[in-house]
Amino acid sequence: MSTQHTQSSTTVPHGAFIRFLATMDRRWIFLAMMLAVGMPILLKLRPPESPGPLSNATFAAIEHLPAGSRVLLSFDYDPASEGELQPMANAFVHHCASKGHKLAFMALWPLGAQKANETVNTVLKPFHPEYKLGVDYCMLGYKAGNEGVIKVIVTDLLQQYSTDASGTPLGEVPMLKGVSNIQAFDLILNVSAGYPGAKEWAQYATSAYPDAFSLLVGTTGVQSNQLYPYYPTQMKGMLVAIKGAAEYEVLVNAKYGNTPAIVAAQRMMSSREGESASENASGDTPESGVPAILQEGQRRMGPQLIAHLLMVTLIVLGNVVYFATRSKGATR
Amino acid sequence: MLKRTIPLFITGAAGGILILAYFSPATTNWGEVVTDWMNTLAAVAFILGGGNLLFVNLEKISSKRSGWAYALVTLLAFVVTLAFGVLKIGAVPNAQFPATPWAGDYESVRAPFGWVYEYVLSPLTATMFALLAFYVASAAFRAFRAKNIEAILLLGTAFVILLGRTAAAGILTGWISPEGPFAFLRLDTMAVNIMQYVSTAGTRAVMMGIALGIAATSLRLILGIDRSYLVND
Amino acid sequence: MTEQLSQQRTTQRGDGASHTIMCTEMRSAEHTGMHASTSAATHTSPHVQLRTASHGYANPASNPAANPAxxxxxxxxxxxxxxxxxxxxxxxxxxxxxxRPHGMAEVYVERSEKTFVEADIAAPVGAPSGEKASTKWLASDSPALQDGSAIAMAGAAHTLTINETVGVPPRAARERIAAGDSNVSLSIVDTLGVWIAAFFTLAIFSFLWRDNPIYKFAESILVGVSAAYWMTLGYWATLVPNLFAKIAPETIKGWAMPALDVQPADQTTQFLLALVPLILGFMLLMRLSPKGGWISVWPLAFIIGTTAGLKFVAFIEGDLMAQAANTIIPLVALNDTGSMQFGESLGNLVLFVGVLAVLTYFFFSVEHKGRLGTMVGKVSRLGIWYLMITFGAAFGLTVMGRITLLSQRLEFLFGDWLWIIDPANIR
Missing domain, CATH: 1.20.5 (Single alpha-helices involved in coiled-coils or other helix-helix interfaces)
Structure with missing residues (x-):
């Protein structure tokens, strides 16, 4: 391989630019990527978002559930994917709580339980102080076994979860009174980074019991391709990568971004009289009154734009080098 | 017998019960019990993984093989984190059972184990995956060549997705009316249509192929035709 | 490619060998590009072909002009x-x-004391005969103590005081400290934590420059910590409540799960059923022993059998039958008023033809001769085009995901650590 390369670069007379590109240290590409992502963050670049069909379907599925419905949230991801998935998790929880749904959190990934705790602490507790543990939400925690856990709890929840994460028997958790399996839930919300996750929920829950389950998924870009075939029969909605998160945030915030509880929480966090935590003088958060944490996805679309343009440029440049070297090589 | 026949029987029985549980509601409970056992074994597998890591690194340190200092770091990180977690050192008392120290919350950021998650594990895993952005960029520059029609299709689709799923779509093709006859030429619409129809068709066919493959492999295992996991002696 | 990538991701989670992942993904991305240019010529396999890349330009390492060494x-x-x-x-x-006036990376907390009392809880009025009065620890400000449904027990042995710590946003904390609130203070442990997190973030990024001891140190820490994390979770979240609590319920109840519901009637059955995973678990751990390794084949056989049984049904049902059914859709889509939806009809047709074409490429290995063979060959080629578009889309979405992860890390560095950005306006 290297012989071939040396030949191509030493025998073909290129222009200086092509020569630079062809022999460029890849660390220049790394630096370009760092700047493409870093600068928009510092410059607070934030392009507008308009929701697409999948985000609309996801929003509608939660929105049309009767208030107080039982929702099972499975947090099947870890910090490695939180950049993409945490904004979805935040928006899911805020949307469900704004509708008054009862929320049960579980995880098929060991670190997913931590992400669920984090979401409860940063979204549910400050913006929905009326939500009481056990009554309005409960933490089931993590269980080992991957899809085996789903397989069991679709018919017998207690077999896997005899207690919640803090050790309270499920029979004593008011919002789970009379629940013997997860078919009693009106909706399953899955935030998924891979195996086990959305695919397994589609296989072991919605495919096996099509009439019993309604599944919505928030997923990473990497695995979303594999999940499209399940929509719309086995999954009623899907948020794809950071774009899906940003679109969904727009929909949720338009309706529930500035509730009285949020305004009060913002005041407390910011502490300055009359100034809410989102109304930043420097213009970080254009949506007035909406907490920054509920706009994470939209903020990340700025770096995304510039980095995608860089990727396209790199591929084009790579091809310019290829064709330049190939055509000159051919003429010789 | 002990090394071949019994394992073959166990595989066949476990797999058979789960398939039977699907077809016969009367045996659903059997399926639950067997799956529950497997889930418990999955947790034991974590201990096995930890034990394995311990032995491998101890061996590396004792034989002073190259990189043994890093093995020592791994070992220390493992032992300290494990002690914080399994022994619930400094766990935050459980609000439901404050008088029971062993019921404490070891995952809270106020407990050492939760602190390790928050400030060590979380940044390390997240950054490890963030590195891939750089390598994908470098790989795209070096390897994506429009050599033939197939490569052009691949590249073209990647372009449409990369541009169509950001504000670049609006900048480049926002002037095309979303209601008009040429709406399909808008990059955002193209990205949606490609994902929903063309890419879904490809993925679906791949999924069906894989499903057949997995079903065949599963049957081979359950029926004892595939015995590659057995001990050879 | 996506399958390959996600498989790699999950494998990494399991064994902690994260060092290999970026290289593998880089290779995967490159090979997908290669696949695009080579598969048309070979036409034989749907799999990504792992060939040596011929980049068509100089490798800096082999080019003296570009090689710094x-x-x-x-x-x-x-x-x-x-x-x-x-x-x-x-x-x-x-x-x-x-x-800079505001500093950086500071974490503030508020400390308070919370008192709990042990209380007698009366059985609810009209409760089933089995439900008895009990005792429970309650926060001293619990409504149950106010309304009389619980009565606090007297004596120091029935009272507990616990220190509670909660985070406070920096600016609010500074203002409260300035106002003389002694409960709020800078948390040295958490502030140090942010610096450590930043150090590890930069340590991993240092790999971009080249492999170095700081990166290797961070990587070693990651492997050790993640293995211990998984092990701890497996122990506390699954083994204790789902295995030990069935083997010795009273012991576990007295030790770590005070509210565990022990039903004497089920105890023997539960015990016997739990013996199976207990024994299989011990046999699995024998894998660590140099001589008893073969014993672990039994639990391994069990895991393989169970997984095969689960996957057989799930894949046939969810990925084969359901996907076939999802493909058989009306090629002429009508709206509510009965008129034809041109766009959706075309989409459905594209989808239907695509699935058939790719399946033809996968399964009909007819020699491309004669009328039938030529037709199969053409349909197969169409199938390849569909696959290329699928791979292109997967690549685009993968890139998208990776960039987001990077922006999240940079947000951490600029925000939580350096305090250069402040989206929530709390610093």
Missing amino acids: ANPRLRRARTTIWLILFLVGGIGLAYNALV
């Missing part, structure tokens, strides 16, 4: 550039930490 001038120039970058970074950091 062989060219001292170039090496000096590059060293200077990177030295300047590091210096600028260092000066900026020092300025940020020492000169």
